[in-house]
């Protein structure tokens with residue numbers, strides 16, 4: 001980090017659903033221009049970590065900072081406005097609006113010096129959306145809705161984007177396009193927190209990986225370190 005304040009940092013974050021204690025002190029940080037993957041088995045707490053960052057599941061302990069700003073438990077819209085975008089597992093599109101109109105709903109001016117994404121950029125990644133730009137989002141396939149959700153979030157020109165299982169259930173060609181899009185987010189200076197079940201993709205696009213188990217981070221390192229550690233893969237990722 002060379003002494004600078006990380007863009008996003010979690011320190012000892014706890015979270016509960018009712019009486020169930022789900023996150024047991026999650027700590028990690030995301031620097032500028034980093035893609036950090038949260039890996040782990042089903043139920044390990046990856047989505048809950050994203051929801052805690054977004055204020056959708058208010059943390060019951062610990063602190064979350066966006067640069068110097070303490071966003072622990074702030075309202076989701078305030079966290080979004082501060083520059084954090086969230087692409088949840090469930091596709092979130094406005095069903096009665098067309099692709100173009102969905103794009104317009106997402107557009108936000110970029111902060112000074114921040115990356116400016118345009119609708120044309122989105123069509124370059126996902127030409128299928130251009131073909132369907134006047135179609136109502138409710139009539140798109142699941143894969144097209146997933147692309148649209150990612151694009152809408154990017155058009156908000158976030159500083160950091162949390163993307164939860166973006167390739168789940170997508171055709172191989174679209175999986176490749178989503179991978180390209182995430183790599184470009186990195187190239188263009190947007191930081192990414194990614195939950196991705198397909199290990200090969202996570203290893204390819206990430207600058208750093210965190211492995212979660214039972215609501216904790218059990219490993220943090222480079223994709224290369226993870227890929228070469230057979231015990232770690234067997235203990236925490238093999239199904």
Ligand SMILES: Nc1ncnc2c1ncn2[C@@H]1O[C@H](COP(=O)(O)OP(=O)(O)OP(=O)(O)O)[C@@H](O)[C@H]1O
Pocket residue numbers: 017020022040041042043044045046047048049
């Ligand atoms: N709304 C909820 N109410 C109660 N328990 C929940 C809720 N959502 C998740 N959990 C529980 O919290 C734990 C962590 O869930 P989380 O969704 O964070 O896992 P995950 O790592 O994203 O895995 P996956 O997406 O494969 O389920 C699991 O035991 C899950 O059953």
Ligand SMILES: [Mg+2]
Pocket residue numbers: 046047048089164
């Ligand atoms: Mg999940």
